[in-house]
Amino acid sequence: MKAIITVIGKDTIGILAKVSETCAKYDVNIIEVTQSVLQDMFAMIMLVDIEKSIVGFDKLKENLNEVGDKTGTKIHIMHEDIFNSMHKI
Amino acid sequence: MLETKDILETINMIDNENLDVRTITMGISLLDCIDEDIDRACAKVYDKICRSAKDLVKTGEDIEKEYGIPIINKRISVTPIGMVAAPCQSKKVVKFAYALDKAAKQLGVNFVGGYSALVQKGFSSGDYALIESIPEALAETDFVCSSVNIGSTKAGLNMDAVKMMGKIIKQTAEATSDKNCIGAAKLVVFCNAPEDNPFMAGAFHGVGEADTVINVxxxxxxxxxxxxxxxxxxxxxxxxxxxxxxxxxxxxxxxxxxxxxxxxxxxxxxxxxxxxxxxxxxxxxxxxxxxxxxxxxxxxxxxxxxxxxxxxxxxxxxxxxxxxxxxxxxxxxxxxxxxxxxxxxxxxxxxxxxxxxxxxxxxxxxxxxxxxxxxxxxxxxxxxxxxxxxxxxxxxxxxxxxxxxxxxxxxxxxxxxxxxxxxxxxxxxxxxxxxxxxxxxxxxxxxxxxxxx
Missing domain, CATH: 3.20.70.20 (Anaerobic Ribonucleotide-triphosphate Reductase Large Chain)
Known part of the structure; x- marks a missing residue:
């Protein structure tokens, strides 16, 4: 299953590193990353494969939320299909 | 890959604009629970609902977590009880309301709808007793919702039922006057009631529906x-x-x-x-x-x-x-x-x-x-x-x-x-x-x- 991780917040050093570190720790493979910084607002979107993740979706979400708290950003992880169904016909 | 603006739009809808799935409602037919003995019928109703919907709340919660989309209510709708109660010799129809409420509590769903009667053209044997019991049913239970269809384009309006429902609404409010008249908020009177409506208080599971069904x-x-x-x-x-x-x-x-x-x-x-x-x-x-x-x-x-x-x-x-x-x-x-x-x-x-x-x-x-x-x-x-x-x-x-x-x-x-x-x-x-x-x-x-x- 593929999921989308979004990170939104104020730009600080090492956000990408910290999120990637969490992914690596649980065997979550990062497939694609895009990021943009608009007037100090950081928005990063990652497409990840969680098929081989060694923890469940809940635990992964919890850990990413912790990273969000530490970096002052808001992190969501959601099933890819929600975006596909909403924005693609 | 999806476009950034689309992804952020979805996140914004959920986080800031109250986007949600309001309800997953499982419709359950109770036609196979009909029994002359009301206590036996109520036991069958309770068992069938608990069996059919045992995973409903957990599944709703799982989907909510994985997809990141809030699902506010998990509910159940059943065959109009007026039909299920028709052959019962006892007229203490309210027992069905207790069975529905007990099942709702057991399963952890937010509401169960279908304490209902379809009387657009006339009353059949269970309907009259059911309507009479609505004030008590809604006062004594927490999660049961009731609806009565009193008219349709095909049948016209049953003015005897209209007259009756005026009294029933008033009595329902009076019976719950110590709780902000909440009983009346769980009671809807319809014309042309849809048989697959997932929203409360008017949800019920129509007779033309499959045995169980998911409506959202x-x-x-x-x-x-x-x-x-x-x-x-x-x-x-x-x-x-x-x-x-x-x-x-x-x-x-x-x-x-x-x-x-x-x-x-x-x-x-x-x-x-x-x-x-x-x-x-x-x-x-x-x-x-x-x-x-x-x-x-x-x-x-x-x-x-x-x-x-x-x-x-x-x-x-x-x-x-x-x-x-x-x-x-x-x-x-x-x-x-x-x-x-x-x-x-x-x-x-x-x-x-x-x-x-x-x-x-x-x-x-x-x-x-x-x-x-x-x-x-x-x-x-x-x-x-x-x-x-x-x-x-x-x-x-x-x-x-x-x-x-x-x-x-x-x-x-x-x-x-x-x-x-x-x-x-x-x-x-x-x-x-x-x-x-x-x-x-x-x-x-x-x-x-x-x-x-």
Whole structure:
């Protein structure tokens, strides 16, 4: 299953590193990353494969939320299909 | 890869604009639970509901977590109990309400609907006893919802049932007067009731439905309002309708996804998606505010009916392509006490019951969650039901009445339910007595519109 991780917040050093570190720790493979910084607002979107993740979706979400708290950003992880169904016909 | 702006749009809809799936409702047929012995029938009803829906709440929660989309309610609708109770020799029909309530508590669902009777053309053996038991059933249970269909385009209006329901609504409010008359908020009187409606209090599982089925009700007035607020300035009304359609499409696609996923995980057939804009008292989740965003000073001023007609139609047009099966009520809801914009419009004198009645001619339901003075007579309630049902009958659409007589309160006071049911100012009703008209009984014949064959 593929999921989308979004990170939104104020730009600080090492956000990408910290999120990637969490992914690596649980065997979550990062497939694609895009990021943009608009007037100090950081928005990063990652497409990840969680098929081989060694923890469940809940635990992964919890850990990413912790990273969000530490970096002052808001992190969501959601099933890819929600975006596909909403924005693609 | 998906576009960044699309992903951020979805996240923003959920985080800031109250986008949610309002309900996953499992419809369960109880026809195989029918038994002459009422206690045995109730035991079968309880067992079947608990067996069929044992994973409903957990599945809803799992989908909510994985997809990141809030699913507010998990509910159950059942075959109208009036039918299930028909062969029972005991007339203590209320026992079914206790069985439904016990099952709801066991499963952890928010509501169970179907303490209902379909009497549009006449009463069959279980119906009369069921309707008589509604005040007790709704006062003594927590999660049971009740509805009575008193008319249809095909059958006309059963004025004996209309007369009876005026009394029943009043008695239901009186029986729960110590709990803000909450019983009446769990009781709907319909004309042209849909058999696959996932929304409460009017949900029941029609006899033409499969044994079990998953129906999903989407919501999202906040998303529509935000879209109009963001890009609506300077646009003409055709462009506004297009914006509503596009937003409704996105909302419904999400509902369709959740419905299909829930159906797959529960191994229960997918029934319909109900494309409704269902408001909540939360700030930014109001249908009235959409109408105001279109350019009305307040919901209820002249122009409101036209704006609502546009909204209701555009929601359907946008949603219908997004889902493989559309059903239920599908349209814009206008429950006064559940909509922050309607509450404030009513409090400030913009919105009254007469304007609401004309709005119901173009929206998907009817006079919904309207608080009326406690001294209202049963005849006046019946007459309000008759007016509203006539609109539904003639226009081949669903109309409903959910009035809450606020016992001990008068026009201008307030009744506060809290939670999703919100709060409402007590609204004035029109002068004059319809008593002689209502006491005639009989049936209003089906209109010419019924003769389509």
């Amino acid at each position: 009700g989407v919501s999202g007035p906040g998303v529509v309002r935000a879209a109009l607020a963001k890009d609506g300035a300077g646009k003409d009304i055709t462009e506004i309708a297009d914006m509503v359609k596009k937003t409704a499409f996105k909302i419904t696609r999400m509902g369709q996804l959740v419905a299909k996923e829930a159906s797959k995980r529960l191994c229960v057939p997918f029934g319909i998606v109900d494309l409704s804009l269902a408001p909540t008292p939360a700030v930014g989740d109001s249908v009235a505010h959409i109408l105001e965003e279109m350019g009305l000073e307040a919901c209820g001023c002249h122009g409101t009916t036209a704006a609502l007609a546009l909204l209701n139609d555009a929601v359907k047009k946008g949603g219908v392509m997004a889902s493989s099966h559309v059903g239920g009520l599908s349209g814009a809801f206008i429950p006064v006490s559940e909509d922050a914009g309607m509450i404030s419009a009513a409090e400030n004198g913009y919105l009254d019951i007469t304007k609401l009645e004309s709005m119901t001619a173009v929206c998907s339901v009817g006079l919904d969650m309207i608080v009326v003075p406690g001294d209202i007579t049963a005849d006046v309630i019946s007459a309000i039901i008759a007016d509203e049902a006539a609109i539904g009958m003639v226009n081949s659409k669903t109309t409903a009445v959910r009035l809450i007589p606020a016992i001990g309160k008068k026009a201008g006071d307030e009744l506060n339910f809290g939670g999703l049911l919100g709060r409402g100012p007590v609204m004035r009703v029109r002068k004059g007595s319809p008593e002689a008209f209502i006491s005639r009984g009989g049936r209003i014949p089906a209109p010419l519109q019924a003769l389509k064959n």
